[in-house]
């Protein structure tokens with residue numbers, strides 16, 4: 001075995017001199033990508049940054065089922081090159097305009113099949129100043145139409161034993177804390193599978209990790225491996241071969257073990273490697289969005305950034321219930337809601353919802369999410385049933401017409417909730433009726449969820465079939481002018497550019513885990529490097545009473561200070577931002593709540609001022625259509641001293657500045673709600689020195705005078 005590995009490696013390195021190497025350079029000339037074929041016709045690529053290798057020679061190709069594989073025996077037919085430079089305007093985002101500038105090289109390869117007929121495959125590379133995207137394309141052709149992927153074998157050969165920020169490869173969930181280790185330590189540090197409240201978990205390998213995978217080399221280069229525009233294809237994981245230091249694609253299978261059914265003409269998603277010399281540049285990157293197709297919706301006027309509250313956290317902490325009764329029903333038909341005894345703790349009851357509506361409206365929110373409004377919650381979790389919810393029948397104590405009218409009369413909307421419990425077919429059957437009901441009552445946003453094993457049995461959350469389902473729902477929702485925020489769905493790959501009604505996803509460990517034992521204090525200073533590369537996260541920040549036992553029977557602590565929670569409205573970019581705590585908890589800290597009232601969630605400009613994965617992130621953002629700026633800084637359990645130079649402000653202008661800062665003795669474990677608010681007038685060039693406590697953060701509003 002060892003002998004074989006050495007021989008293969010020798011062959012790969014020898015290959016460079018055999019054929020003509022095709023070289024592609026980034027617009028700024030710093031990144032260079034080389035494509036080559038080995039002696040046996042295996043496609044390979046490698047990448048240099050500032051003349052130093054960042055991706056060593058890596059093989060490309062796919063293994064097919066019951067057909068000759070697309071791994072070797074290729075000849076280069078032709079190479080075409082082009083350049084692209086365009087600036088586009090997202091419907092919502094961190095910036096009002098985004099530059100999409102790359103050099104492209106499409107390598108057309110041919111390979112004889114078992115009968116000697118030629119098959120064509122194109123490998124298309126787009127090289128940006130901050131990374132590469134490449135994909136496989138199969139044009140329509142006579143001898144190659146239908147094929148089944150056994151495995152994609154795209155390699156990412158590392159040039160060293162880099163530091164990695166990773167979560168275990170899993171076909172069903174991303175709801176993990178990150179591990180920070182050398183690549184060589186992944187096997188040893190692979191966490192044991194924990195019970196997850198939310199979804200089934202299917203870990204497939206001792207050295208499998210998920211994308212987006214953030215890496216840092218010993219030379220201080222930041223690498224990030226992910227994918228863009230995953231459509232009609234399975235989500236990619238990476239499996240590490242520690243001996244060769246090579247990460248290889250590992251697709252999510254279907255119930256039969258197949259990894260994708262394709263029909264030419266078609267293509268894979270883009271495989272991406274981001275390369276930057278600073279961490280702030282990694283956060284600035286728009287590589288994933290740029291590789292997605294432009295917006296497909298003609299009218300986007302109905303899509304809007306949304307700040308919302310929810311009848312939610314009280315259920316998550318265990319104080320109230322989604323279910324109306326304590327019955328343990330086995331199907332919807334066996335529940336007689338008219339005669340059933342309410343359990344007395346149903347959260348989505350008329351009075352409670354009205355209380356939240358009043359508070360949300362008084363404080364300027366756009367929407368109120370209500371979970372547990374519909375029948376079926378008595379028996380929804382952990383069953384592989386093909387029915388559970390119908391998404392249209394309210395519980396008896398939730399007057400859907402009255403509550404929507406009440407909300408509208410106060411200038412806000414209710415936000416719909418569709419928990420599918422993983423029963424995708426059931427959801428698809430009810431989808432049109434469910435969205436039509438939303439239209440009837442004036443809902444324009446839905447939080448959907450995919451808790452539990454996928455139904456039919458054996459399909460996975462990240463497989464091709466489920467991925468197609470999520471996109472189907474987004475497209476159908478667009479027809480009804482509905483914005484979608486899907487939890488437990490596949491990890492995002494920038495499709496929100498094409499379908500901007502996809503305003504959020506969870507697809508990572510969200511705030512809910514702070515009520516299930518807590519998350520690592522560094523969690524939120526990794527997510528922007530990883531999960532957020534593919535699109536915004538509905539992280540649900542804003543928990544003010546972080547010691548939950550102060551108000552409910554839950555022993556968990558939220559592992560940040562109160563100011564750390566405020567910072568998340570800036571550092572965790574999303575056009576959909578929740579204030580997740582309860583009205584009574586906000587009333588206790590009304591002066592700090594002012595920041596949540598003030599903060600925007602759509603931006604003309606964003607500047608990452610300082611960052612280091614798992615340590616700290618500080619960002620300044622200019623609120624869309626205004627001259628107001630907001631700055632947020634979040635750090636890990638070590639604390640951090642930030643020096644913020646207000647260089648981004650307009651010259652000659654004065655700003656009312658409110659600073660929400662951890663008190664000198666604040667500490668996420670010992671003293672989480674100690675904060676100091678100061679007000680002053682500032683101008684361009686002024687400097688703010690802001691100390692962040694352990695697990696802390698800060699938030700600043702700068703209102704133009």
Ligand code: NOJ
Nearest residue numbers: 198371419449451487506
């Ligand atoms: C998991 C989601 O992440 C959470 O927000 C939701 O409340 C529950 N599922 C129930 O749908």
Ligand code: CA
Nearest residue numbers: 198487488506
């Ligand atoms: Ca979840």
